[in-house]
Amino acid sequence: xxxxxxxxxxxxxxxxxxxxxxxxxxxxxxxxxxxxxxxxxxxxxxxxxxxxxxxxxxxxxxxxxxxxxxxxxxxxxxxxxxxxxxxxxxxxxxxxxxxxxxxxxxxxxxxxxxxxxxxxxxxxxxxxxxxxxxxxxxxxxxxxxxxxxxxxxxxxxxxxxxxxxxxxxxxxxxxxxxxxxxxxxxxxxxxxxxxxxxxxxxxxxxxxxxxxxxxxxxx
Numbered sequence: 299x300x301x302x303x304x305x306x307x308x309x310x311x312x313x314x315x316x317x318x319x320x321x322x323x324x325x326x327x328x329x330x331x332x333x334x335x336x337x338x339x340x341x342x343x344x345x346x347x348x349x350x351x352x353x354x355x356x357x358x359x360x361x362x363x364x365x366x367x368x369x370x371x372x373x374x375x376x377x378x379x380x381x382x383x384x385x386x387x388x389x390x391x392x393x394x395x396x397x398x399x400x401x402x403x404x405x406x407x408x409x410x411x412x413x414x415x416x417x418x419x420x421x422x423x424x425x426x427x428x429x430x431x432x433x434x435x436x437x438x439x440x441x442x443x444x445x446x447x448x449x450x451x452x453x454x455x456x457x458x459x460x461x462x463x464x465x466x467x468x469x470x471x472x473x474x475x476x477x478x479x480x481x482x483x484x485x486x487x488x489x490x491x492x493x494x495x496x497x498x499x500x501x502x503x504x505x506x507x508x509x510x511x512x513x514x515x516x517x
Contacts (some may be wrong), residue, residue, distance in 0.1 A: 299304070301491065303459060315375065324379055332383050332387065334382070335391075336386045336387065339387060339390045339394065342391075343394060344391075346394060346397050346401070349401055350397075350401060353401065353404065353405060353408075356367075356408075356479060357408060357478060357479070378479060385449065393405065405479060408477065408478045408479040409477050409478075409479045409480070409481055411427075411474060411475050411476065411477055412473065412474055412475075412476065412477070412478060413474035413475075414474075416476060419475055419494045419496075420496065420499070421472050422471070422475060423471050423474075423475070423494070423495070423496045423499050424499065425500055426467050426470045426471045426474055427464070427467040427500045427503050428503060429466075429467075430463040430464070430466050430467035430470070430500075431460065431463055431467075431503045431506070433463065433476055434459050434460055434463035435506055435507055435510065435511070437452075437459060438459055438507075438511050439511075439514075440454055441454075441455050442511075451454050454497055456508060456511050457508060459506035460505075460507045460508050463504065463507070464497070464500040464501060464503075464504045466501045467500050468495055468500055471494075471495050471496065471500075472493050472495055475495070476491060476493045477491055477492045
């Protein structure tokens with residue numbers, strides 16, 4: 299082997315060694331970036347799990363099973379290749395963003411009134427008070443149908459039952475208008491909810507119920 303050929307081999311080995319070192323350094327940097335991304339995903343996942351568990355506790359709901367599961371090909375899903383860590387991390391970040399949006403939407407829904415959350419509070423009160431008065435009317439008419447209106451208790455049945463129905467409606471209206479979760483201020487402290495009851499509506503419906511009973515049951 300001539301000296302020139304030997305020097306060419308030395309230069310080729312040096313170049314290959316430099317390329318190998320550069321590839322190793324590049325792979326090391328890529329691995330470090332993936333590790334950092336994985337740490338961020340794990341941190342966000344822990345935060346989301348804690349937030350979901352806290353929200354379930356406040357709503358008195360059973361916490362879901364948050365154990366990660368593999369995507370089944372037979373279930374019609376679109377599994378990500380496990381040999382592509384970048385794609386797996388991107389899929390995990392997308393899933394975490396969707397989970398956060400869903401949690402925020404659930405929290406906002408729980409901060410609305412329990413019954414008919416998008417309706418005006420007067421409609422909820424009318425529905426609750428009206429249901430109580432309808433139940434009261436049914437009881438009164440059944441009573442008068444059985445006794446024939448000759449009993450000495452007809453005064454109590456006519457006037458006392460609507461009053462009791464108004465009280466029950468008042469309690470139920472408070473439950474229907476009260477949100478399951480309180481609103482929070484900018485500092486994260488709960489704001490005391492203003493729960494409308496509108497007792498005048500209940501009294502008005504009670505008077506109407508008494509009038510209906512007196513017209514149809516008495517006369």
